[in-house]
Ligand SMILES: Cc1cc2nc3c(=O)[nH]c(=O)nc-3n(C[C@H](O)[C@H](O)[C@H](O)COP(=O)(O)O)c2cc1C
């Protein structure tokens with residue numbers, strides 16, 4: 380899959396494609412349905428498929444403090460789009476200039492002059508352009524005069540509710556990982572490289588791998604039973620994700636995981652953490668001693684859980 384960063388990096392050979400536009404945060408089952416149709420149309424027309432995404436996402440640009448936490452970092456989003464068979468991603472910087480483009484200017488500048496789009500695939504609620512004035516009807520009209528077709532994908536629902544990134548966030552906030560998995564079509568996971576921490580964990584008696592998070596905010600916080608994939612091998616563990624109120628004050632999120640029976644060095648390795656069950660909320664403890672007691676109880680709970688779990692059988 381090819382990544383084109385910015386309109387200015389589009390070349391004449393990029394003209395002619397089928398395209399869709401959106402945030403695609405989490406690449407959930409609704410998104411996957413659109414991507415499936417996009418691939419079909421690309422094959423029919425014999426042109427590449429292109430997904431137009433924005434960085435930052437529009438809500439992050441308009442309201443950085445209140446925009447929801449991302450379900451996946453950009454790197455993972457690109458991997459998921461590649462896995463869905465997308466040929467090209469056009470990643471546009473969402474800035475003042477882009478936010479001011481009218482729906483008509485958006486169509487002219489990006490879709491027609493930039494991409495030479497032949498067919499557009501969108502969700503039925505898709506809105507775009509300054510003040511979100513552009514919609515499916517607008518696109519269809521524009522397509523008639525500018526030579527592209529538009530198709531609205533049917534809404535993907537689960538148990539009567541529209542699948543959405545918001546629903547996935549709600550499921551994670553409720554620690555309903557089974558629902559998150561059904562909405563995503565795969566388990567919710569966070570992947571990242573292991574960084575050096577404050578080296579306090581050893582002092583607390585529980586060594587932890589500090590998984591690098593690229594963003595300050597995360598869609599879930601607390602202490603969880605977790606499993607960790609390292610180079611195709613799965614290990615049972617217990618994870619803490621959040622701001623660590625007892626020890627750190629900068630307010631940014633950390634993900635730390637203790638693997639129950641792992642003794643090797645994990646620094647710089649890439650881990651994938653899957654969450655299974657919430658044990659408790661993060662707490663601010665009065666002393667490191669009290670934190671240590673709580674962590675020991677978490678580890679004991681994790682040990683008891685993983686011993687009795689059928690999942691353990693699948694751990695290689
Ligand atoms: C199972 C587990 C539970 C944790 N619970 C909390 C908590 O409730 N409150 C908190 O401030 N930190 C919590 N932590 C984070 C510890 O503060 C952190 O692991 C410790 O500060 C070590 O940090 P370091 O790896 O950067 O040295 C928890 C860590 C683990 C592994």
Ligand SMILES: Nc1ncnc2c1ncn2[C@@H]1O[C@H](COP(=O)(O)OP(=O)(O)OP(=O)(O)O)[C@@H](O)[C@H]1O
Nearest residue numbers: 401402403409501502505533534535542543544545
């Ligand atoms: N459940 C769904 N069924 C069909 N299409 C969907 C669904 N969810 C999102 N889409 C479509 O996928 C494209 C990309 O969606 P995008 O991520 O930008 O929308 P969103 O509204 O931010 O996402 P969400 O609704 O999931 O929070 C859009 O065309 C959108 O309409």
